[in-house]
Every structure is written in structure tokens, then in C-alpha cells.
Amino acid sequence: MMNDVQTKTKKDLMASLLSKNLPKRIKKNEEVEARIISLSKKRILFDIGGKAAAVLGDKELDEISLYLPYLKEGNKIKVKIITEESKNGFPVVSLRNFFNKGKWEILKEKKEKEELIEVVCGEYGKGGVFVDFMGIRGVIPTIQLAEPYIKEPEKLEGQPIKVKILEVDKSKNRLVVSQKAAISGISQKKLKEKFDQIKEGEKYKAKVINISNFGIFCEIDGIEGLVHISEISWEKVTNPTAFVKVNEIIDVIVVEKNEKDLKLNLSLKRLKPDPWEQIEKKYPKDKLIEGEVIRKEKYGYFIRLEPGVEGLIHASKLKGDEKIEIGKKISVYIERVNKKTRRLSLVVSTTEKPIFYR
Numbered sequence: 001m002m003n004d005v006q007t008k009t010k011k012d013l014m015a016s017l018l019s020k021n022l023p024k025r026i027k028k029n030e031e032v033e034a035r036i037i038s039l040s041k042k043r044i045l046f047d048i049g050g051k052a053a054a055v056l057g058d059k060e061l062d063e064i065s066l067y068l069p070y071l072k073e074g075n076k077i078k079v080k081i082i083t084e085e086s087k088n089g090f091p092v093v094s095l096r097n098f099f100n101k102g103k104w105e106i107l108k109e110k111k112e113k114e115e116l117i118e119v120v121c122g123e124y125g126k127g128g129v130f131v132d133f134m135g136i137r138g139v140i141p142t143i144q145l146a147e148p149y150i151k152e153p154e155k156l157e158g159q160p161i162k163v164k165i166l167e168v169d170k171s172k173n174r175l176v177v178s179q180k181a182a183i184s185g186i187s188q189k190k191l192k193e194k195f196d197q198i199k200e201g202e203k204y205k206a207k208v209i210n211i212s213n214f215g216i217f218c219e220i221d222g223i224e225g226l227v228h229i230s231e232i233s234w235e236k237v238t239n240p241t242a243f244v245k246v247n248e249i250i251d252v253i254v255v256e257k258n259e260k261d262l263k264l265n266l267s268l269k270r271l272k273p274d275p276w277e278q279i280e281k282k283y284p285k286d287k288l289i290e291g292e293v294i295r296k297e298k299y300g301y302f303i304r305l306e307p308g309v310e311g312l313i314h315a316s317k318l319k320g321d322e323k324i325e326i327g328k329k330i331s332v333y334i335e336r337v338n339k340k341t342r343r344l345s346l347v348v349s350t351t352e353k354p355i356f357y358r
Contacts, residue, residue, distance in 0.1 A: 026050050026081050026091060034079045034093065036072070041065050046079060046093055054091040057082055060099070066134070067095075067102055103134050104170040111165040116182050119163055121156040129153050131163070131177060138175030143209050143217040143224055146180045150210060151246075167261070186222060194221050195262045198254055206252045206266065208244050216240050218252060218266060225264030227252060234269050234276075234308025243268070275308040279339050283309075287334045288349055293326050303332055303346055311344030322348050 026032065026048060034046035037053055041064065046054040056064065071077075079093035086092050110117050119131035119138065128141040129149075140163065142153060149156050163177035198204065198220060206218035206225060216227040229237050237243070244250055256265040283289065283305065291303035291311065300314040301324055313324075313332065324330060331349035338344075 026084055028081055028084055030081045031078055031097075032081065033076055036075045036077065039068065039071055039073050041068070046077075048079065048081075048091065048093065050091055052085075052090055054079070054081075054093045055086075055088075057092050057094055060095055063099060063134070064095075066106070067099070070102060070106070099134070103136055104168065107133070107136070107165060107168045107175065108170075111168050114164065114188055116162045116164055117177070118160055119177060121159045121161060123157055124153040129156050131175075133175065136175055137173075138177055140177055140179055142212075143219075144176075144178035144180050146183045149179070184222075191222065191262060195223050195257070198223060198257065198264065200254050200257055203251055203253055203271065205249055208246050208248045208250060211241050211244065211246060213240070216244055216268075218250070220252075220254075220264065220266075223262065223264060225252070225254075225266040227266045227268055231255065231265075231267040231269055234272065234274060235304075236310070269308075275306060276339060276342055279309070279344075280337050283334050283337055283344065285334055285336065288331060289334065290329050290331050291346075293324055293328055293330055296324075296326065303330060305344070309344070311346040313346045313348060317347050324348070 032048050034048045034054065037045040037047050042061075044056040044061070044064065046056075048054045077095070077098060079095060080097065081091060082094050083092040107117070117133060119133045121140075122130040122132060122137075124130075128139045129145065131138045131140060142150060144166070145153055145156075161179055162182045163179050164181040165175070166178050166181070167174060167176035169175075204220045206220045208216055209219055209224075210217040213229075215229050216232065218225045218227060229240055232240055232243055250268065251271055252266040252268060253270045254264055255267045255270070258264070289305060291305045293301055294304045294310065295302050298315070300312050300316075300318070303311050303313060305311060311332065311334075317335075318324075332346040333349055334344065335347050336343075336345040
């Protein structure tokens with residue numbers, strides 16, 4: 001009786017051991033955990049629990065050199081089964097998911113260590129020069145280009161260049177790099193020290209680096225800043241190039257500091273008093289004043305009383321026989337002033353005030 005029990009126990013134990021040692025069945029497209037057995041530029045072997053070690057596909061083997069510093073023998077890593085058994089008898093696996101995740105990790109680490117990366121430049125667009133880092137799309141803002149490319153950014157297309165990472169955010173799929181920072185060699189720590197020395201509300205000398213249709217890009221001691229089109233003048237601005245030139249040194253006021261990006265919001269117009277500050281005293285109701293006709297709209301004519309102060313002669317206040325010409329001077333009465341909305345209502349001066357004047 002005892003012998004039968006012992007025999008059954010031995011059979012169960014053997015069956016259990018055999019089942020544990022049986023190679024795992026693998027399926028194409030299945031993702032499994034693998035252990036790195038050996039690692040080199042020419043071949044990587046993985047233990048995936050199958051009857052034979054698995055190898056990395058040839059196409060991905062060409063990419064592996066960049067990742068070798070981040071992999072070690074014995075590491076466990078997720079792989080995807082591409083082929084259950086190749087002509088050589090080995091299963092073939094893919095590290096594509098790791099590559100996609102690993103690229104962002106590498107970028108993050110490179111940024112923290114302030115190390116340069118090599119990117120391939122693409123087309124030049126509104127935001128700057130688009131670049132590629134192993135399939136990740138990024139951008140070099142125009143202001144972050146070095147000479148002579150800041151003037152001719154389109155000439156970078158197709159070129160591999162070294163850059164420094166300014167921003168990297170996988171969740172936003174955002175990569176911003178700088179050619180200028182890579183060439184200058186200024187560390188982020190040094191840049192932060194300079195940034196901290198700049199004070200909001202104070203006046204500084206700034207160099208004009210670039211001009212766009214939405215503002216003027218400047219630098220204050222190497223710190224990037226923008227004079228938005230709304231901060232160029234108290235007048236309505238349609239063409240920023242009419243106010244400054246590239247490489248010109250100008251006075252600006254620091255309006256705001258962006259601690260995260262180490263960038264500055266700047267102003268030109270705040271160097272001068274706001275003409276609307278004393279508007280009600282300077283232009284009281286019923287005052288007769290001369291202004292320049294600057295433009296015509298469907299709803300009336302705009303008259304410039306002084307730089308930054310415009311008023312409207314509404315079409316409903318016109319009889320139709322008035323001689324109003326763009327660029328000419330005209331005498332008008334102040335009808336209403338709204339300091340809050342920065343609006344002035346005007347009526348054309350005649351020998352007598354119109355009956356509709358209020």
C-alpha cells in the first residue's frame with residue numbers, strides 16, 4: 001500500500017517538473033517579457049522562455065547602437081514576437097515599443113545632462129525649422145537658429161546638425177531644440193542665473209533677432225524675449241518691420257517673466273505714457289479738434305487725433321455730401337468718450353452742429 005502511494009507521488013512530482021521545464025509556446029504578435037542573454041551591435045539574444053533564444057530583427061538591429069548604453073545583459077524587457085521561427089530556427093522579436101518609449105527617455109536624460117543630440121532638419125514653417133530625431137518630430141524656433149541660417153532657414157533642409165534640447169514633453173508630443181545654444185555652449189544653469197537677474201517692470205537694452213507678423217523677437221543678455229504686436233505702440237500696428245530692424249538695439253520694458261521656459265514678455269509702448277490715461281480731460285465732450293483721416297470702413301471713418309488715439313465718425317452721422325479724404329485733415333467735435341473701451345465718437349464740424357448730435 002505504502003509503495004503504491006510513494007510511486008504515485010514520484011510520478012506526480014516528475015510530471016510537475018516536466019511541465020515546468022517545457023518550453024513556452026509563443027505566438028506571432030504576442031508581447032512577452034524577455035531577458036537579455038547577450039548584447040552587441042551585431043546581435044542581441046533574448047530568453048523568452050521558448051525552446052530557442054530569440055534574436056532582434058535586422059532592421060531594428062541598425063538602430064540599436066543608440067540604445068546600447070541603456071541596456072545591459074540580464075535586463076528584462078518587453079518584446080513583441082515577429083516570427084515564431086525564422087530560417088535559422090530562431091524566433092525573431094521587435095523592440096519597437098521600447099524604442100518609441102526609450103527615445104523620449106533618452107531625450108529627457110539628454111536635456112537634464114545638457115548633452116547635444118543630432119537631428120535632421122526638415123522644411124521651414126511658421127514656427128521655425130522642423131526636425132526629426134529617430135521619428136520624433138520637433139522644431140527649432142527661428143530665434144534659436146544660428147547665423148547665417150536665422151536669415152535663410154530654408155537652407156537647413158536635409159542637413160544633420162547638433163542641437164541642445166530646450167523642451168521635451170512626451171505627453172504633449174513636444175520637442176523644442178536650439179542650434180544657437182548648441183553652438184554658444186552656454187549651460188542652462190548659467191542661462192537661469194542671467195534670467196533671474198532680470199527684473200519685471202524695468203527697462204533694458206535688447207537686440208532685435210527676428211521680426212514676424214505677430215511681433216518682434218529680442219534678446220536681453222542671451223535671454224529670449226518677445227514684443228507682441230499689441231505691445232509695440234499705442235497706435236494700431238499692422239507691420240512690425242516699420243518700427244525696428246533686425247540687429248537693432250532697442251529699449252524695452254520687461255512686462256512678464258516665464259519661469260518655465262526662461263522667456264520674457266517685453267513692451268515698447270510702455271516706455272511712453274498711455275495717451276488714454278488722461279483722455280477725458282484732454283478731449284472733453286463738445287471740444288472742436290483737428291485730426292487726420294486714416295481709413296474708411298463700412299460703418300464710417302477713423303480719425304487719428306494723436307498717435308494712439310483714434311476716433312470714429314459713424315456713417316449714421318454723415319449726410320453724404322461731406323468731403324472726407326484719406327490722409328487729409330478734418331475738423332471734428334468730440335461727441336462721446338469711453339475710456340474703458342478706448343472709444344471716441346466724433347461728428348464732422350459744420351457751421352452748425354447737426355440736429356442728430358447728442
